[in-house]
Amino acid sequence: MEKLRYERPVIKKLNTGVMNKYGTRTEYTPFTNIDGAKVKDLIAEFGSPLFVMSEQTIRKTYKDAVRAFTTRYPKVQFAWSYKTHYNNAICSVFHQEGSWSEVVSGFEYNKALLNGVPGNKIIFNGPDKTDEDLILAINNESMIHIDHLDELYRIIELTEVLKKRPKVAIRVNMDTGVYPMWDRFGFNYESGQAWDAINKIILTDKMDLIGLHTHIGTFMLTPSAYAVAATKLSDLAYHIKTKFGKNITYIDMGGGFASRNTLKGSYLMGADSVPSFDEYAEAICSALLNSDYSKDELPLLILESGRSLVDDAGYLLGTVLANKRLSDGRKATIMDFGVNLLFTSFWYEHKISPAQEFSHYTEDSVIYGPLCMNIDVIRENVTLPPMKKGDNVVVHTVGAYNMTQWMQFISMRPNVVLIDMDGKPHLIRKKETLEYMNSLEETPAYLKEFKL
Amino acid sequence: MKIKKNVAISESGFIFNPTTGDSFSTNPIGLEIIRMLKDDKGKDEIRKTILTKYNADESTFEKDYYDFVMMLQNNQVAEETE
Numbered sequence A: 001m002e003k004l005r006y007e008r009p010v011i012k013k014l015n016t017g018v019m020n021k022y023g024t025r026t027e028y029t030p031f032t033n034i035d036g037a038k039v040k041d042l043i044a045e046f047g048s049p050l051f052v053m054s055e056q057t058i059r060k061t062y063k064d065a066v067r068a069f070t071t072r073y074p075k076v077q078f079a080w081s082y083k084t085h086y087n088n089a090i091c092s093v094f095h096q097e098g099s100w101s102e103v104v105s106g107f108e109y110n111k112a113l114l115n116g117v118p119g120n121k122i123i124f125n126g127p128d129k130t131d132e133d134l135i136l137a138i139n140n141e142s143m144i145h146i147d148h149l150d151e152l153y154r155i156i157e158l159t160e161v162l163k164k165r166p167k168v169a170i171r172v173n174m175d176t177g178v179y180p181m182w183d184r185f186g187f188n189y190e191s192g193q194a195w196d197a198i199n200k201i202i203l204t205d206k207m208d209l210i211g212l213h214t215h216i217g218t219f220m221l222t223p224s225a226y227a228v229a230a231t232k233l234s235d236l237a238y239h240i241k242t243k244f245g246k247n248i249t250y251i252d253m254g255g256g257f258a259s260r261n262t263l264k265g266s267y268l269m270g271a272d273s274v275p276s277f278d279e280y281a282e283a284i285c286s287a288l289l290n291s292d293y294s295k296d297e298l299p300l301l302i303l304e305s306g307r308s309l310v311d312d313a314g315y316l317l318g319t320v321l322a323n324k325r326l327s328d329g330r331k332a333t334i335m336d337f338g339v340n341l342l343f344t345s346f347w348y349e350h351k352i353s354p355a356q357e358f359s360h361y362t363e364d365s366v367i368y369g370p371l372c373m374n375i376d377v378i379r380e381n382v383t384l385p386p387m388k389k390g391d392n393v394v395v396h397t398v399g400a401y402n403m404t405q406w407m408q409f410i411s412m413r414p415n416v417v418l419i420d421m422d423g424k425p426h427l428i429r430k431k432e433t434l435e436y437m438n439s440l441e442e443t444p445a446y447l448k449e450f451k452l
Numbered sequence B: 001m002k003i004k005k006n007v008a009i010s011e012s013g014f015i016f017n018p019t020t021g022d023s024f025s026t027n028p029i030g031l032e033i034i035r036m037l038k039d040d041k042g043k044d045e046i047r048k049t050i051l052t053k054y055n056a057d058e059s060t061f062e063k064d065y066y067d068f069v070m071m072l073q074n075n076q077v078a079e080e081t082e
Helices: A039-046 A055-070 A088-096 A106-114 A131-139 A149-162 A193-204 A223-244 A277-289 A307-313 A434-439 B028-038 B043-053 B058-074
Strands: A011-014 A050-054 A076-081 A100-103 A122-124 A143-146 A167-173 A208-213 A250-252 A300-303 A314-325 A331-335 A352-354 A363-368 A377-384 A392-396 A416-419 A425-429 B014-017 B022-026
Touching: A011 B058, A039 A050, A039 A314, A039 A392, A039 A425, A050 A055, A050 A307, A050 A425, A055 A076, A055 A088, A055 A277, A055 A300, A055 A307, A055 A416, A076 A088, A088 A106, A088 A425, A100 A106, A106 A122, A106 A131, A122 A131, A131 A143, A131 A149, A143 A149, A143 A208, A149 A193, A167 A193, A167 A223, A193 A208, A193 A223, A208 A223, A223 A250, A223 A277, A277 A300, A307 A314, A314 B058, A352 A377, B022 B028, B028 B043, B028 B058, B043 B058
Parallel strands: A050 A416, A076 A100, A076 A300, A100 A122, A122 A143, A143 A167, A167 A208, A208 A250, A250 A300, A331 A363
Antiparallel strands: A011 B022, A050 A314, A314 A331, A314 A392, A352 A392, A363 A377, A416 A425, B014 B022
16 A cells, blocks of 8 residues: 655644734645746756746746836836846846846946947946946946946046047936935935036036936835936936036936845735836836926936846755754754855745645744854744655745855855746756865965874 | 643644643644554554554654654643653
8 A cells, every 4th residue: 555645743833813923824835846847857957956047937027027118108228237147148038138238347247248238238337347347338338327426537537548438327316205215326416416427527528428327225115216216317317408408318217126025024925015017117107208308308218127027037946954943942944055045035035835745734934044154044934834854945036136146155056047938947057166166266385284 | 651631632633732721733643643642652653653654764753753742742732651
């Protein structure tokens, strides 16, 4: 007779009339495949832990975002935020869809060039641009978004050497009614800093001011803040036109749209509470259409969304290393991935699904990573079915920032796989090896010998 | 190890401890183990029964069994035998 499936015996205290800090149960079926590729097969072939990206989800999400904006505004351009996920294969999916590049360092800038993005389709943001970076960007006619006066004066100096007119925009920070106000980047709108920079650029006549840029925050849950920002930027652009007779060709609203992740401390699940692309688009496009610009003069709207376009497409597959009981009676499960790989677990309550059959019984658990560090906590409280050593799990919505902010700490970074439109997996980043890590290090000769 | 005499156990895995007023739920394997403990079955007999019926190895069951009976004790559903 075939034996029944074993499940760890569990006993759970029932509390009535009290909110459960572990939340309600969210998993009813095992998550066994991603776009047709079986989770168990992926782990068998590429190892565990393993990051998996869904090309199907990326393209669908991108098309949804483009549709939301292009159905409301006549001129829209997306620029892929490299810092969100700069794996070349992922960037190429966005470029195939028509996205330009938005970069914030020389490293990212050169990555975009090597990916085949023309220099004049690269937006160069951020406070850190070396002379070498600026010269390259000026020569390539990239859109340089000036962050501070030191950079503005340096570009003026470089134009005298290069005898070229860079194409620039300024980043503008402003009060949009949300806290915290991101005033560390760019020039402030309300205090007049932005006008000081604009006057300097136009009156020195060494560069072409072609755009205005803002980026009001991250994981913004209030679309109306974008309406405020779009109104202020379009007012600024229109006043530049009336004052100097100069046309601002684009308004770059940056990024910051929320993904469907759940922020720590949120009452509702992210999927139920974050605004849709349509809500963001409605706020931004309505503000621009209601500006003083006539229909034919409307500037190009650029969006630098990263998180909202790629987060849903990422999964982290992992394996249970051990179960243990904490001194206060809580169940703890140790996974083979920690905060070194899942940096975003510091601020998200990531959804975790078992990848094999389970019963409807659940346990309240803490999910730890494998690092020998007390801070290595993936979920502080989660209700999951009982799992045993060797069982697999899938962590959802991990496509943004994890594969750029991950750390080589205690263990090395794992393989990354892309599931193509036909459900076929492709290795898009090899796992790191000891040889690779050691190849970056040098040990001085006098330290090479020792006796123990 | 034995289940306290006044602890009520339903067929569906609902457990009530009238001494503390606490109620619990358990899964089918947990219920089987509790019933065997109530019938004064020893650990070896319980292990044999579970491993015959379910697809588990000995070390997995042993780890889980010790954790489970510890939780029964912590929740005052079971107590050490003299």
